[in-house]
Amino acid sequence: AQKVTQAQTEISVVEKEDVTLDCVYETRDTTYYLFWYKQPPSGELVFLIRRNSFDEQNEISGRYSWNFQKSTSSFNFTITASQVVDSAVYFCALSENTGNQFYFGTGTSLTVIP
């Protein structure tokens, strides 16, 4: 079974639109962390945000915000006023209390059209 599901494979938005990337996770651990990584066309993986399972307070950091809801096992990521440079593949990842690996979703490819 998939531990991290990103149902949106591709999204296109026009510059300055807001866009939300969905992530649903599955774990039996009560303590875990969730992450979002960005993979631009150059290929590297860039850490964006982290949230622990005990903190459901949603936050905003610049143009990024996230909505963590334990009740629905979702950790959605929103970019406001999107820019062309936001075009990338975005991966949601889970780190559990047991084990030390990251479980990645399949990624959502975001294209921001100028």
Add this chain to the structure above:
Amino acid sequence: EPEVTQTPSHQVTQMGQEVILRCVPISNHLYFYWYRQILGQKVEFLVSFYNNEISEKSEIFDDQFSVERPDGSNFTLKIRSTKLEDSAMYFCASRPRQGMSTEAFFGQGTRLTVV
């Protein structure tokens, strides 16, 4: 800012050949990882390494794969006899300590093409 560096950025090899992918993790980090990403697919865990030994490995990491930290700075992934299906982007990552709270810092990847 410290970063994980990987060499080479792109490697082309013939099927059946051995290949070594190299990584220099961030200097004070203790946990090291290899992940791979087949083109267009998700990032998959291969192996984690701590205290000079493998701490966890996936089903993908079979006898053809090995890892080593030969000199305290480099961290290598060796594929003994490459297959076409080994073609992928290979990412090295490091973490400063154990624990799910710490993010992994990834290198820029090595694109391996097996022909």
